[in-house]
Amino acid sequence: xxxxxxxxxxxxxxxxxVHTLRAGLATGGTxxxxxxxxxxxxxxxxxxxxKTATFDLPIGGAKGGIDFxxxxxxxxxxxxxxxxxxxxxxxxxxxxxxxxxxPQHLIDEVFEKIGLGQSxxxxxxxxxxxAATLERVRTGLTAEVDGGFExxxxxxxxxxAHACLASAVSWGQIPADTTVAIQGVGxxxxxxxxxxxxxxxxxxxxxxAAGTLHCADGLxxxxxxxxxxxxGEIDRTRLPAGVEQLPRTAILSAEVDILVPAAISYAITPDxxxxxxxxxxxxxxxxxxxxxxxxMLAARGVPVLPDFVANAGAVAWAWxxxxxxxxxxxxxxxxxxxxxxxxxxxxxxxxxxEDGVTPRETGHRWADDPAPTTGPVVIP
Numbered sequence: 361x362x363x364x365x366x367x368x369x370x371x372x373x374x375x376x377x378v379h380t381l382r383a384g385l386a387t388g389g390t391x392x393x394x395x396x397x398x399x400x401x402x403x404x405x406x407x408x409x410x411k412t413a414t415f416d417l418p419i420g421g422a423k424g425g426i427d428f429x430x431x432x433x434x435x436x437x438x439x440x441x442x443x444x445x446x447x448x449x450x451x452x453x454x455x456x457x458x459x460x461x462x463p464q465h466l467i468d469e470v471f472e473k474i475g476l477g478q479s480x481x482x483x484x485x486x487x488x489x490x491a492a493t494l495e496r497v498r499t500g501l502t503a504e505v506d507g508g509f510e511x512x513x514x515x516x517x518x519x520x521a522h523a524c525l526a527s528a529v530s531w532g533q534i535p536a537d538t539t540v541a542i543q544g545v546g547x548x549x550x551x552x553x554x555x556x557x558x559x560x561x562x563x564x565x566x567x568x569a570a571g572t573l574h575c576a577d578g579l580x581x582x583x584x585x586x587x588x589x590x591x592g593e594i595d596r597t598r599l600p601a602g603v604e605q606l607p608r609t610a611i612l613s614a615e616v617d618i619l620v621p622a623a624i625s626y627a628i629t630p631d632x633x634x635x636x637x638x639x640x641x642x643x644x645x646x647x648x649x650x651x652x653x654x655x656m657l658a659a660r661g662v663p664v665l666p667d668f669v670a671n672a673g674a675v676a677w678a679w680x681x682x683x684x685x686x687x688x689x690x691x692x693x694x695x696x697x698x699x700x701x702x703x704x705x706x707x708x709x710x711x712x713x714e715d716g717v718t719p720r721e722t723g724h725r726w727a728d729d730p731a732p733t734t735g736p737v738v739i740p
Contacts, residue, residue: 374446379423390458391462392461413728413729460546478494480682483737505690517553518697520620535559542556562577573603580600584600629652634656668727
């Protein structure tokens with residue numbers, strides 16, 4: 361199902377695409393960026409359906425997208441009007457959350473303003489005690505973790521980090537001998553960089569909208585993350601000594617073992633895929649690699665761990681929290697996601713190395729055979 365919304369105040373255009381409903385529910389974030397298209401949102405909704413099926417979640421996939429600059433001072437009002445327009449869906453069927461250009465705290469503020477409490481409203485409203493469930497969700501999202509972060513902000517990036525670590529394990533390589541480049545230092549990319557740094561992996565290259573930062577000996581990731589603004593851009597006036605500034609496009613050609621595109625969709629295309637020097641691409645951004653570029657990489661022996669596995673930790677965890685399978689103890693969430701991610705990545709890369717089956721092909725086989733939904737989703 362495709363819906364298009366036109367904002368008569370600013371001219372912004374918004375889309376909701378529901379790929380699959382299961383038990384009357386679909387889940388997927390809402391993004392905002394200038395140039396967002398219906399076909400992009402369709403791809404993302406399809407990806408969300410793949411994520412929920414691959415991780416055996418009892419719901420379908422959807423996505424929202426708004427063609428508008430999130431830095432525009434009118435952006436919050438645009439988001440509010442979009443949510444009002446989509447209210448029949450977000451009230452009963454569509455569980456949404458943060459995405460590119462829309463942080464979780466902002467979409468939660470909008471939902472509270474329009475009287476729906478929190479962006480998981482369509483699921484929370486099904487609980488026997490919605491107020492208690494809302495409190496459990498909020499407590500889980502805001503649970504404090506090391507580094508001064510909140511659990512809900514870092515769990516997706518933690519999953520990406522462990523997709524990278526599992527890749528190194530598949531080669532028999534320790535983290536200290538493994539190098540990584542990450543495109544994007546927002547919620548997903550920043551958290552992935554932090555947990556890879558904490559695990560001892562050498563993050564040599566980071567990129568944001570302003571350009572690429574590089575240090576062959578490894579970047580001080582926590583120091584750089586402290587220099588971020590609200591849009592995930594690093595203050596160049598306060599860079600640590602020894603950090604080299606390169607053009608933004610230099611991130612793709614970094615001489616590293618692992619490349620993590622964690623910013624925009626369609627970052628790797630046929631035009632730039634031959635620039636990639638990494639041994640594996642781990643998609644932290646949704647639809648980061650075009651199909652043609654992925655085929656070109658595979659022909660060169662470079663596998664792509666697809667977004668619907670590598671970055672699915674955020675949606676899987678959100679539903680584990682909604683279903684009461686994890687709580688506000690971050691260690692429980694980290695342990696479960698780490699175990700699941702390592703197992704899935706090991707299977708993907710084994711099929712690639714042993715049989716030449718791309719990780720996306722294997723992942724699609726999982727997605728095409730989801731766990732059956734035997735009844736209504738029960739939210740405790």
